[in-house]
Amino acid sequence: MTEATSVATINTDVVIIGGGVMGASIALELSKAGRKVVVIDKGGAAGAGSTSASSAIIRFTYSNFNTILMAWESAQYWYDWNNFVGVQDPDGMAKFVKTGYLVFLTEGYDGIRQRELWDQFGIPYEVLSPEEVRKRWPAFDTGKYYPPKSIEDPAFADDPYDQLSALFDPLSGFMDDPMLATHNLANAAKSYGAEFLFHKEVVQINSNNGAVTGVTLKSGEIFNAPTVINAAGPHAAKINRMAGVYDEMKVHHQPLRQEVFSPPAPVGFRLEDNAPIVADLDLGQYFRPHMGDLLNVGTTEPACDELHFIDDADDWNDSVTVEFFERVMLRLARRLPDFGVPLKLLGIGALYDVTDDWIPLYDKSSLNGFFMACGTSGNQFKNAPLVGKFIRALVEAQENGIDHDVTPVEFVGESTGNAINLAAFSRLRTQGVTAGNVMG
Ligand SMILES: Cc1cc2nc3c(=O)[nH]c(=O)nc-3n(C[C@H](O)[C@H](O)[C@H](O)COP(=O)(O)OP(=O)(O)OC[C@H]3O[C@@H](n4cnc5c(N)ncnc54)[C@H](O)[C@@H]3O)c2cc1C
DSSP states (O other): OOOOOOOOEEEOSEEEEOOSHHHHHHHHHHHHTTOOEEEEESSSSTTOSGGGGOOOEEOOOOSSHHHHHHHHHHHHHHHTHHHHHOSOOTTOOOOEEEOOEEEEOBTTBOSHHHHHHHHHHTOOOEEEOHHHHHHHOTTOOOEEOOSOOOTTSGGGGOOOSEEOOEEEETTOEEESOHHHHHHHHHHHHHHTTOEEEESOOEEEEEEETTEEEEEEETTSOEEEOSEEEEOOGGGHHHHHHHTTOSTTOSSOEEEEEEEEEOOBOOTTSSGGGTOOEEEETTTTEEEEEETTTEEEEEEOOOTTSOOEEOSOTTSOOOSOOHHHHHHHHHHHHHHSTTOOOOSSOOEEEEEEEEETTSOOEEEOOSSBTEEEEEOOTTOOGGGHHHHHHHHHHHHHHHHTTOOTTTSOOEEEOTTTOOEEEGGGGOTTOOOOOOOSSTTO
16 A cells, blocks of 8 residues: 655745745735735744844935935834834844944045935935044044055055045934844734744745746645745845746846954944944945944945855855954954954854845746845845835735836835835846945
């Protein structure tokens, strides 16, 4: 007698691949709208993927109208997080830490366009002279060293040849715990009936006659759904290839290996010193104060640093390297002269999912019912609350017979009343002017 093997087949309205901050936000919006949502994640917990490594900076310095507007609108939700989520998480709620954000004005970034756009949305800011910067935060060396150099370059040690002014916005900050914020979203989605399944890997996207029909898992289980959303973070390009939609995209995306460090903060640059988040394109770095008298430090992909794009998001080194550590720490010591370079490698390796123009992909695809929220390019944690709303708008448009490729969906921001044109995040977009790095 042969034993029949039965494979579970489950029917649902929506499958979301990935339970990071994007998948959890989308799950909340779609389950709130009355849909039966299943989130499938091959990891062990909500937000345990690239979200867990995030610096979680909430800022409004972007290159164009739509991207700034999106960040500004999303910030309003982070400021009022408990109300936005709407459900108290028994494990605690993430918190916004307001620090302000200081961008040094240097070659290639004079802040003029930024200020014009901020004026349109009423985002407050100050322009500070080098003296004003040092008066407010004596920990800074405001020297101009541009362009960023590798530490092997003898010119790295040159004295500054000028002084830097800066643009300061007082309303930026960071979320204290990006994984907890994701847990908060997942917890709220569950209260509307969403299911989160962990340690389950999607290995196939199923379709019929040009429309998605669901997914198959490594375990053999099949989930049938007319709507499937790719929120797989650095694995998203792999999922788009699985769905057969990658080649039709005009903007492509790929995992990029990064390292971020958490050394002790010097006195004068801790949270209690009112230290701001700093974007320092002059030296090719960003940093911010963190709880526990630490700093959080990363790079802004200066031209002198090689970019480490990788082919397989399942096969990479997640430890920090001495080479990267030394480079980042010595750059930081130029800007904060009292910073003592630590003797231990304190940091983590992580992956961004980077698009050709460093602007994300929030879109439908050529496969009916298959959507994507990916290509977040190391700068979209801050926009997660709106991404759920965007994807809901795109799903509803498709169901109403609107082809977003032809008639772009607009989303009117609740805070500003301005329309955000979702064509800005289309996979078919013509690439405009962007920062070309993590600044977006
Ligand atoms: C080091 C670092 C610093 C950053 N700093 C900032 C910042 O300061 N501000 C900001 O706004 N943004 C920042 N970002 C970007 C932001 O954190 C990311 O854009 C965001 O967290 C991505 O979330 P996600 O849900 O798309 O991806 P993830 O959190 O990676 O979630 C994707 C999930 O998909 C799952 N998955 C993948 N493949 C499969 C499969 N086949 N089957 C089932 N599940 C699968 C994974 O297990 C994972 O849990 C940073 C990112 C990094 C890495």
